[in-house]
Amino acid sequence: MGPDMRMNPAALRALLALAVVFVMLATTGWTAVRPHGMAEPRAASLSAWMNGKVGTRKLPDPKAAPAAIARFFASLTSAQRRTLAERYPLVVGNLNGVPPTLRYLANRRGLTEARAAEAALVHSDRLTPAGRQNAADLVERYDSLLTGQRQILAFDPTGTGRAAEVLGDLDTATRVSIVVPGVDTDMLSFERDNMPYAAPVGMAGQLYDAERATDPDARTAVIAWADYTTPAGVGLDATIGADAERGAVRLEALLDTLPRRVDVALFCHSYGSVLCGVAAPDLPRGRVSDITVFGSPGMRARHASDLRTSAHVWAARDSGDWISDVPHLEFAGLGHGADPVSDSFGARVISAARAVGHPGYFAPDTTSLANFADIALGEYSRVACHVGNTCRAGL
Numbered sequence: 001m002g003p004d005m006r007m008n009p010a011a012l013r014a015l016l017a018l019a020v021v022f023v024m025l026a027t028t029g030w031t032a033v034r035p036h037g038m039a040e041p042r043a044a045s046l047s048a049w050m051n052g053k054v055g056t057r058k059l060p061d062p063k064a065a066p067a068a069i070a071r072f073f074a075s076l077t078s079a080q081r082r083t084l085a086e087r088y089p090l091v092v093g094n095l096n097g098v099p100p101t102l103r104y105l106a107n108r109r110g111l112t113e114a115r116a117a118e119a120a121l122v123h124s125d126r127l128t129p130a131g132r133q134n135a136a137d138l139v140e141r142y143d144s145l146l147t148g149q150r151q152i153l154a155f156d157p158t159g160t161g162r163a164a165e166v167l168g169d170l171d172t173a174t175r176v177s178i179v180v181p182g183v184d185t186d187m188l189s190f191e192r193d194n195m196p197y198a199a200p201v202g203m204a205g206q207l208y209d210a211e212r213a214t215d216p217d218a219r220t221a222v223i224a225w226a227d228y229t230t231p232a233g234v235g236l237d238a239t240i241g242a243d244a245e246r247g248a249v250r251l252e253a254l255l256d257t258l259p260r261r262v263d264v265a266l267f268c269h270s271y272g273s274v275l276c277g278v279a280a281p282d283l284p285r286g287r288v289s290d291i292t293v294f295g296s297p298g299m300r301a302r303h304a305s306d307l308r309t310s311a312h313v314w315a316a317r318d319s320g321d322w323i324s325d326v327p328h329l330e331f332a333g334l335g336h337g338a339d340p341v342s343d344s345f346g347a348r349v350i351s352a353a354r355a356v357g358h359p360g361y362f363a364p365d366t367t368s369l370a371n372f373a374d375i376a377l378g379e380y381s382r383v384a385c386h387v388g389n390t391c392r393a394g395l
Contacts, residue, residue, distance in 0.1 A: 041114070042158050045090040052088065054080055062091060066256045069097025085109065094154050094227075096257045100170045107152040114157045115142035137188055144191065154227040161187025162228065164254075165201055167208040168221030176262045177211075177222045177376045179203045180251065182270025182295070185230045198359035200224040206362040207267065210373035218377055225254065231271060241278055241300055241336070244271065248279035255284060265290040265376045266311075269361065270323065273299055274336050280307035290314060290375050294352065294361045294368065295323045298336030304346040314375060314383075314391065315340035315347035316368050318355035341386070348391035350375075351384040 052059045060072045073081055085092045085106035092098055093106035121127060121135040138161075145152055145163070154164040170176065181200045189199055196202030204224035211220045228247030255264060264287055268276035276291055277299025291307075292314040293299060304313045317324060328339035338345045353367035361368040367384050374382045385391035 040158055041117070042090040042094070042156050045088050049088045049091045054084070059084075062095060064097075066097035066253065069095055070099075070257075073098055073102070089113065090156065093152070094156055096253045100151070100153060100166065103153055104151045104166075107155040108146065110155050110157075111142050111146050111152065114155075115139055115146070117157075118142065134188075141187055141190070153223065156227075157187065159186075159229070160232070161190075162226060163187060163190050164227040165190075165204065165224045166221055167204055167224070169219075170221050170258070172219050173221035174219045174262055175221075175265070175376060175378065176258060177204075177207055177220070177265045177267060177372075178225050178251075178254070179207065179222065180247075180266060180268040180272035180276055181226055181230070182272045183231045185226045190224070190226050195356075195359065195363075197362040197364070200226045203267075203269070203362045206364065206369055207372055207376065210369050211376055214370075214373050214379070215377055220376065222376075223254075225251070227254070228275065239336075241274060244275040244278045244300070247275040248282070251275065251279050252282055255287060258287075260287075263287075263289045263378065266292065267372055267376075268293045268296070270295045270297065270358070273297070273340065277301055277307060277336075280309040280311070283309060283311070285310045289378065292316070292350075292372060292375055293340050293347075295321050295358050296336075296340045297323055297326050298328050298338060299340055300337050302338050303344070304340075312375075312380075312395070313340075313347045314350055314371075315345070316350045316352040316355075316361065316371070316386070317341045318352045318357060318361065318368070321352075321355075321358045323358055349386040349389040350391050351386050353384075 046062060049059055049062065054076060060069055081102055082105070085102055086109055089106040089110035093103050093110050095103070118135045118138040122132055122139065124132065127135065151166040152163060153166050154162060156162045179200055181203070185200060191201035192199040197206050201224045204222045208220070208222040211218060211222070228250050229243055231243050258264065266276050266288060268291065273293035273296035276293060280291060280299070288309065288311045291309065291311045294316040296315065296317070299307065301307050307313060328337065328342070340347050341349050350371045351367045352361060354363070355361045355366045355368045356363045360366070362372070363369065371383050374380065380392055380395040383392060
């Protein structure tokens with residue numbers, strides 16, 4: 001190898017560190033087998049929408065600004081709105097600017113149709129046994145999401161699926177929390193029976209209950225937001241920012257739909273903290289009061305000030321979280337930068353006492369969950385700082 005092809009010691013150490021990441025992740029369960037996907041039903045619905053009309057009026061471009069979408073739907077009668085939700089559920093249910101209650105209605109219709117499609121595949125001889133089992137698992141997931149009056153804000157069965165659910169009343173809330181999960185989040189992992197607090201729905205549920213217990217009179221809502229395509233398992237996608245960049249655009253669009261009166265707090269777990277770091281500079285200033293990251297591999301920033309946000313930046317890590325073994329660096333686009341709980345990063349580091357490793361920050365009776373509720377409610381004086389950190393200074 002010629003002199004110009006030799007790596008300097010720093011570069012070699014960085015690559016060796018990244019190799020450790022892959023080995024470590026392979027032994028900690030950060031893997032997934034991507035299940036079979038459905039036949040692009042949302043793409044078909046979008047195509048039909050683009051050719052549809054209400055009376056003589058063309059339907060708006062789904063990529064239009066949320067304000068334009070809101071004006072269009074406000075101009076319709078209630079019967080016309082309901083007809084569109086029933087005819088194009090996978091469009092209306094995912095369209096920023098549509099009133100939440102109409103999105104819930106559309107997504108209930110979309111879930112019902114997706115359930116029927118998967119139920120037809122459960123015994124299909126066109127699928128492998130694994131494919132039939134995946135179809136059965138999806139039927140079970142859709143049955144759960146259709147239970148009671150659950151408020152599904154987004155639903156797309158394409159690929160491994162995306163979803164978002166609201167707890168509370170978005171129409172009356174003055175404080176809204178958004179839980180942004182990490183890798184291997186899809187339709188099947190959106191909620192779980194074992195350790196429910198480790199999945200997006202359980203995280204949001206624990207946070208909402210903690211907020212209500214702390215201040216029963218607070219007008220709050222929590223969104224379990226798994227409406228972006230996350231990296232699947234070990235691989236290059238988990239060490240670069242491409243999925244985070246695409247997800248950041250979707251998160252910013254969601255924020256554009258929330259009422260201007262609300263204070264928004266982001267709670268970003270694992271790879272979700274990468275997304276929140278990428279999104280931070282473009283989030284509406286003054287709209288997002290707090291960004292809290294936990295179990296974070298980095299925010300693709302060297303310092304909290306590099307996020308260029310007016311939000312308070314909080315960080316937590318449990319002492320038993322394996323993410324602490326991930327080298328916090330960025331080299332040639334690989335890795336996600338500085339450790340958010342390090343002194344040099346400049347975040348407000350809070351206690352995560354009694355958390356249960358990497359997936360357990362929302363476990364009952366943990367200091368991390370109590371801290372999250374206080375941050376969500378703006379009760380900063382009650383937040384418990386990590387030992388040695390003055391996380392409440394200047395608030």
